[in-house]
Amino acid sequence: MHFNHGDKDETFLLNLYKRLLYPRLVEEKMLKLLRQGRISKWFSGIGQEAIAVGATLAMQSDEYILPMHRNLGVFTSRDIPLKKLMAQWQGKLSGFTKGRDRSFHFGTQEFKIIGMISHLGPQLALADGIALADVLAKRQKATLVFTGEGATSEGDFHEAVNVAAVWNLPVIFLIENNGYGLSTPISEQFKCKNLVDKAIGYGIQGIQIDGNNVLEVYQTIDRIAKDIHQNPRPVLVECLTFRMRGHEEASGTKYVPQELFDEWEKKDPVNNYQQFLLDEGILRPHIIVDIKNKYKKDIEIEVEDAFIDEEPDADSAQEEADMYFPYTQKLTEPQASSTEKRYLDAITDALDLAMQQHANLVLMGQDIAEYGGAFKITDGFAAKFGNNRVRNTPICESAIVGAGLGLSINGYKAVIEMQFADFVTVGFNQIVNNLAKTHYRWGEKADVVIRMPTGAGTGAGPFHSQSNEAWFTKTPGLKIVYPAFPEDAKGLLLSAIEDPNPVLYFEHKYLYRSLTSAVPDGYYTTAIGKAVTLAEGNQFAIITYGLGVHWALDYIKKHPECGATLIDLRTLQPWDKETVAEAVKSAGKVLILHEDTLTNGFGAEISAWIAEHCFEYLDAPVLRCASLDTAIPMNKVLEDNFLAKSRLAETVEKLLKY
Template sequence: MTFDRKDKSDSALLNFYKRLLYPRMVEEKMLILLRQGRIGKWFSGIGQEAIAVGSTMAMEAQEYILPMHRNLGVFTTRDIPLRKLMAQWQGKITGFTKGRDRSFHFGTQDYKIIGMISHLGPQMALADGIALADLIEHKEKATLVFTGEGATSEGDFHEALNVAAVWNLPVIFLIENNGYGLSTPINEQFKCKNLADKAIGYGIEGIQVDGNNILEVYDTLNSIATSIRKYPRPVLIECLTFRMRGHEEASGTKYIPQELFDKWAAKDPLKNFEQYLLEQNILTERLVQEISASFKTDIDQEIEIAFRDQEPTVDIQTELDDMFSPYLFEATEPTGSPREIRYLDAITDGLRTGMTKHENLVLMGQDIAEYGGAFKITDGFVKEFGKARVRNTPICESAIVGAGLGLSINGYKAVVEMQFADFVTCGFNQIVNNLAKTHYRWGEKADVVVRMPTGAGTGAGPFHSQSNEAWFTKTPGLKVVYPAFPYDAKGLLLSAIDDPNPVMYFEHKYLYRSLSGNVPSGYYNIEIGKASILKHGTQLTIITYGLGVHWALSYLDENPEISATLVDLRSLQPWDKETVATAVKTTGRALILHEDTLTCGFGAELAAWISEHCFKYLDAPVMRCASADTAIPMSKTLEDSFLAKSSLPDTVKRLLAY
């Protein structure tokens, strides 16, 4: 291995050595502890330290790095105390995740490190969002994100690189090609000769380096980072290296030919660099021993301190509270003059008001810029707020939701539009595993609203008509709102934007142009989690939301002899248990109406809760009126029969007759 010191001083080279040696010694200590049974799991990066250390040293201290689970050198080079890292690995209350997540699955704003989730690829989109915030702020910064050769097969890899390329984001995508994804060799993972060549398809630079040569890694990363700070653009780097241990220790290495171990043992990044420094008379054998002894003492002390740290204590209320970033809602009543506008225009007005109030708010979605969106909700926004904040996206829901989280991490707010709620499946992982869990895991907000044009009634068929709110109401960490009126649509949207937590905002497409109402100009808000009582009655309570509200109103208008209390939930997570309970106790009968299919729809949760908490007040079973358990047909005749509205009269009659 050949090292080119360029203009580096002896002290600088010695610092490289110490930075390289320390994580190696920590790793060796971890393997001892594993054999002793004092720790339960370890993902070893032995043999790959030069990549983590060299690249981290090339980045500025306030630039974000998004590492993987084999990048201990990133954390040690950023000088995170080992006792803190050890507490994290052992699930102590003093760890970054308070015992809620493992190993390197955490982030820290103090050290500008954003950890991965187990799905590997999604963190690359977060890097896009972080870099986008810097770009909008005109900060000359770079962002570094790691991935492995296995994750380059994931759609998240493609989406993140494509977005970064289209938007000229200053992101360094670093692939650690260590030859194996767990046990699968690279010849079974991809066909191209070099992963760096994938850059060609995105119109960006691709560079391959010797990942075991710390100076080559540092010099390459330093040069690229310096360049993209001034001339923002993404660069793909492939670092060739080898994993000298198993994927994790329990998996072993029997599937790897011995000749590969022999070949790469000769390329050990630490031993080769140490030998180079000895030959250059920068190191001596005595100095090596002194440095090692000092590190050993420090490592042993730090680890034992962490072992003595407190274990998490069980407090379910704390666990529940920590699902969300703290936020104190302050009600603001409307002061502007009301005007009659459509449901669609109320959403437009809410977005415009939010964009004016929050200068750090970015809108992202397909066709939302000059075209104004598929439903024209953002028509004119580019002229008003500029393309930096109103961004057309490629068709890549996962990357855009992830970029929204990256924006939030770097001080921005994001509203992401799903062109249709049905398309959210393509971004599902980012929502339920990244947005929903981020605050619980390491205390970081996820300030993202996902707009969900939803529902049937327009003959749009199985892929443009689903009511999929139940996918998210059962996911802890997400707030879910579903306004039925223009007034609520604006007020709830503004509350969702203000709230630093992830909010799924469902807006019914059928109501866009068919429903109008008085909406005040200017800013006002509606508390998420508060229902609205639209009618008071004595015979039964109808609990509903979205288009179901209008079905119920129409039915009750057509049947004035029925005395019903009508509850519009408005919010599904959290939902207003107090209002529902009071209404049910007053009437003694409860009917839950929603557009979603019957089985496991949100109504099932409502019915279970009412049965459990209001049973002694009930004069009849809780009944549900929901759509058929089929996909949504396109034919108007079939769609009308599918929807819950068709069975509402019979359900009411059965409930009243019980």
């Protein structure tokens, strides 16, 4: 192994050695604790320390790094106290996640490190968003994100690198090619000769280096970072290394041929660099002993101190509250004047006002710039606000949702348009595992709104018509709004954008151009979590939202004698239990109506809640009127039969007979 120290002096070279040695000694301590049964799990990075240490030291201290679970050297090189790390690993209250997550599954704004989640690859898109924020703010920064050779097979890898390439984002994508994804060798992971060759397909620069040579890693990342400060663009770096321990200690290494261990043991990053310094006269054997003894003593103290740290208390109310970033909505009242607007135009108006109100707001979505979006909601926005803030995206929903979270982490707001709510499936993981859980895990906001053009009634068939709100209402950490009128569409969207928590905003496509009503002029907000009573009666109550509101209004108009109370929920998470309870108490009979399919639709949750909390006020079973438990057909006759509207009258009659 050849070490070229260039213009680096002895002080630098010695410090680099100490930085390299320290995580090795920490790992050796962790393996002892594991054998003693004092810790339960460990993902070892022994043999790979040069990558984490060299790359981290090459980055500026205020530049974000997104590591994985074998990158202890990132955290130690950013000078995070070992006691704090140990508390995190042991689930202590003083850890970064207060016992809510393990390992390196956390982030810290103080040290500008954003950890991974267990799903391989999603952190790559977050790096895109973080880098985009730097570009928009005209900060000359780079973002470093780690991934493994196995994760390069994931769609998240492709999407993130592709977005960074198209947008010229200053991201260093660092692949640690350590030979195995758990037990699967690289020969079964990819067909190309080298992973760095993948850079060619994205039209970006690719560099392959010896990942066990700490000086080569440092010099390469240092050179790239300085270059992309001036000329923003992504660079793919493949670091060749080897995993000397198992995927995690319990998995062992019996599947690895011994000759590979023999070969890579000779390339040990710590031993080789240490020998280089000895050969150069920078180190002496007694200095090595002194450094190791001091580190081992310090490690022992910090580890044992962490063991006696306080355990978290189980407080259910606090646990639930911490799913969301603390936020109290301050309503902006609407003006007295109003203008007749279509449902679609009310959404456009809200987005326009929000872009003026929030200079850090970025809109992203397929075809939303010059084309104006599939439904023309953002028509003219690119000309008015510029393509930096109104961004056409490649067709890669997962990366764009992840980029939205990255923008939020680095000081921006994001509104993402799903071209159709159905297409959210390919961004599902980022929503339910990253957006929803980020604050609970490590206290960071996820200031992202996802617009969801939803619903049937237009003959669009199984893949453009689904009502999929129930996929998300059961996911803690998300807020779900679903306006039925133009006035609410505007006010709730502005509220969603103000809210620093992740909000899924469902907007019904059928209502876009078919519904017009008076919408207050100017900027105003509508309370998230507050239902509205649209009609009052004493015979029964209809609880609904979205297009179901209009089905119910049509029914009441045709049957003025029915004596119905009509509740429009407007928000599904959180939902207005108080207003629903009042309706149940006054009417005694309840019908829950929604466009979604019957089984496990959101109406089931409302029904269960009423049965549990309002049973004594009921004069009949709670009935649900929902769409068929089938996919949504395209043919109008079949679609009409599918929709809950076709069964509304008979369901009301059944309810009133009790």
